Amino acid sequence: MRLFVAVDLSGEVKAALEDIQGQLKGSGVHGRYTARENLHITLAFIGEYGDAQAVLDALEGVRFEPFGLGLDGMGSFGGLWWAGIRADGGLKGLAAQVRRQLAMANIPFDRKKFSPHITLIRDPDKQVIPQVKIPDVKMTVEGFSLMLSERGKRGMIYTELGTVSAGKEEERI
Numbered sequence: 136m137r138l139f140v141a142v143d144l145s146g147e148v149k150a151a152l153e154d155i156q157g158q159l160k161g162s163g164v165h166g167r168y169t170a171r172e173n174l175h176i177t178l179a180f181i182g183e184y185g186d187a188q189a190v191l192d193a194l195e196g197v198r199f200e201p202f203g204l205g206l207d208g209m210g211s212f213g214g215l216w217w218a219g220i221r222a223d224g225g226l227k228g229l230a231a232q233v234r235r236q237l238a239m240a241n242i243p244f245d246r247k248k249f250s251p252h253i254t255l256i257r258d259p260d261k262q263v264i265p266q267v268k269i270p271d272v273k274m275t276v277e278g279f280s281l282m283l284s285e286r287g288k289r290g291m292i293y294t295e296l297g298t299v300s301a302g303k304e305e306e307r308i
């Protein structure tokens with residue numbers, strides 16, 4: 136199983152990201168646009184690993200409070216354009232905790248430095264990102280998920296295998 140840990144995004148934030156994608160399309164940028172349901176922030180990439188339950192058990196150890204998040208510009212690495220994220224410190228802390236729990240449980244993950252982003256398009260046919268207007272949206276992150284990544288006929292299919300919610304243990308579902 137190809138696994139990763141991610142923050143899902145609110146409908147409003149996804150709509151804002153689709154708006155940006157629409158602006159890029161309007162500027163004549165062609166490429167592999169991320170489908171709405173696939174928009175996410177990766178906290179940790181595990182990759183091939185057989186025991187999803189062990190990962191969920193490890194993630195249950197993460198304690199965090201809800202935090203705010205907004206969009207912040209665009210950037211690129213290689214053949215990938217992304218939307219940046221403005222977060223009030225909570226996101227970095229969450230990624231660090233997720234990674235700490237995985238490490239403690241001996242679950243392998245990519246240890247590259249966390250660089251929060253939301254992939255909007257892969258392999259764009261232009262070199263320079265056109266001017267876009269980033270909608271001013273905010274959301275509160277109340278949880279994160281373990282995701283399964285599979286290659287479908289028409290692109291990647293991500294399936295949520297479990298979710299961990301913010302707040303104290305006794306308040307959790």
Ligand code: ATP
Nearest residue numbers: 137139175176177179180245247254257284285291
């Ligand atoms: P594809 O690789 O076919 O373009 P994808 O990148 O959407 O599709 P995955 O490769 O399964 O699907 O990646 C799932 C998530 O994990 C994505 O957010 C991706 O950017 C991230 N990711 C993938 N590989 C790594 C890695 N080595 N280190 C950090 N994050 C990664």
Ligand code: MG
Nearest residue numbers: 180257284291
């Ligand atoms: Mg990939």
